[in-house]
Amino acid sequence: MADETGFGAPTTSPVSSPPISDIPTTLPTNAEASLLPAQPQASEDRLELLTKARAFLHQPQIQREDIISKRxxxxxxxxxxxxxEGLMREMPVQIPLVPPRSYPQPPPSNLPVLLLGLARLFSWIVGGSAALAFIxxxxxLPRVTAxxxxxxxxxxxxxxxxxxxxxxLAALKESQAEAAAVLPKPEPHKEPSSFEACLAMDALLEQAKTQNIEIxxxxxxxxxxxxxxxxxxxxxxxxxxxxxxxxVLEGKIPWLVSDEGAPFEQHLWETLSTCPLFVSSPSPDSPVPPTDGQAILYWGYVPPEPLPPTALVQSLSALxxxxxKPSPDKHSPFQHALQSMTDFTGYISSQMYAPYVAARFGPTSTMGPVEExxxxxxRALKGLVLNRRTFLPTASTRPQ
Structure with missing residues (x-):
């Protein structure tokens, strides 16, 4: 709080404190005590010390110090x-001093760093954009364009x-239309050929069973x-x-009475009522259709009239x-060869036991027509035997 040069704490203020040399720092020795009177001298020293201490405490720079340092x-x-304690009570009530205005030093500006960072960022962006554009x-781009x-x-x-x-396709349709014009038109209510010859339900069901056809x-x-x-x-x-x-249908086909056969029975009724081959009449023997107001009770079957043959059918029939027509006697392509072999076999058989006659073949020898x-x-047979492998068909190999 104070050093040997004054009775106060060292401060930066230019105000000088009273010299501390006047304050006794050591007790008087025995020799000095014997020379001076003891009691009056001690009281004066204490008073002077208290006076200096009081003056020391009243200094402005000392008043700003804390009490513990002063004590x-x-x-x-x-x-x-x-x-x-007495000196402390004598001191006036200290008003808290307003601290001096001390503004902290503002930090250095970050603007250069920010500008440098922005410059680096823009440089990286521009460089990356340029690289991406180049790539x-x-x-x-050439690959996308290609x-x-x-x-x-x-x-x-x-x-x-x-x-x-x-x-x-258009040309094919035109050609098909031209070709279909000469073809016979299909009959709208044509029965299958396998069922046309059936005249009874039993024969029809037997034919369907033979062909593995369901009802x-x-x-x-x-x-x-x-x-x-x-x-x-x-x-x-x-x-x-x-x-x-x-x-009649249900008696021959009990399947029509079941739930599975009900749709087919409905289909039969639609065919009976819409097909022109089945004619309704008001009487059991009259084929005349009923007039308006008469009930439809009886049904009859009218066979369809055969369609007239078309020009193509007529030309094919004429052709x-x-x-x-082929004759009943069939001629084999090897019949002539077989006949020749038969004649030759007969000739050999007839000449086998004939007496030997020396052959006279030469420029002057003459042979009859039979010998020729x-x-x-x-010669022909010899040629056929020698060349038989050339004319034989190759044997086809069958997979084992």
Whole structure:
């Protein structure tokens, strides 16, 4: 709080404190005590010490110090606790001083660092953009352009192929229309050929069973025709009513009564009521259709009229009639060779036991017509035997 040069704490203020040389720092020795009077001298020293201490405490720079530092300094100078307490009570109430205005030094500006960072950022962005643009224009753009060009060429090629296909389809339709004009038109209510010859339900069901055809696959016209035919056989050629037709069908085919056969039975009724081959009449024997207001009770079957032959059918019939029919006697392509071999075998058999006659072959020898024919046949047979492998067919190898 104070050093040896003054009775106060060292401060930076230019105000000088009273010299501390006047304050006794040591007790008087025995020699000095014997020379001076003891009691008056001690009281004067204490008063002077208290006066200096009081003046010391009233200094402005000392008043700003804390109480603990002041007490410690006064104890070091030789004052006791009672004197220190008295001096402290004598001091006026200290008003807290307003601290001097001390503004902290502003930190250095971050603007250069910020500008440098922004410059680096923009440089990286510009450099990266330039690199990406270079890669795009040098690597990616040519490939993308080539891809789009290839797609365009493929699309144009596909369009040209589709146009050619449409043109060929149109030409095919025209040719089919021209060819179909001369073809016979299909009959709308044609029965299968396997069921046309059946005149009864039993024969029809047997034929369907032979061909492994289910009841739902049998022609509805054939079923209704055979049912009407069976009913007419047992009722003196009377046409049946609607319920009688279905009674015959249900009697022969019990499957129609089940839930699975109900849709097929409905289909049979639609065929009976819409097909022009089945004619309704008000009476059991009259084929005349009913007039308005009369109930439809009886059904009959009218066979379809054969369609007139078309020009193509007529030309094919004329062509087949003009072709000669093959004769019942069939001629084999090897018949002549077989006949020659038979004649040659007979000749050899006839000449086998004939007497030997020396052959006279030479420029002056003459042979009869029979010998000449035999000689020719021998030469032909010899040629066939020598060349038989050339004319034989190659044996086909069969997989084992």
């Amino acid at each position: 410690r300094f006064l104890v070091e100078k030789g004052l006791n606790d009672a004197e220190i 795009y224009y040098r690597v990616l 891809t789009f060009i290839a797609r365009g060429s493929l699309k144009a090629h596909h369009l040209s192929l589709i146009q050619k296909l449409n043109a060929s 739902s696959g049998v022609s509805e016209i054939s079923l209704l025709r055979c049912a009407i035919s069976d009913f007419r056989k047992g009722s003196e050629s009377r046409n049946p009513r609607t319920e009688e037709v279905f009674q 087949s009639a003009s072709i000669p 024919d035999v000689r020719k046949e021998i």
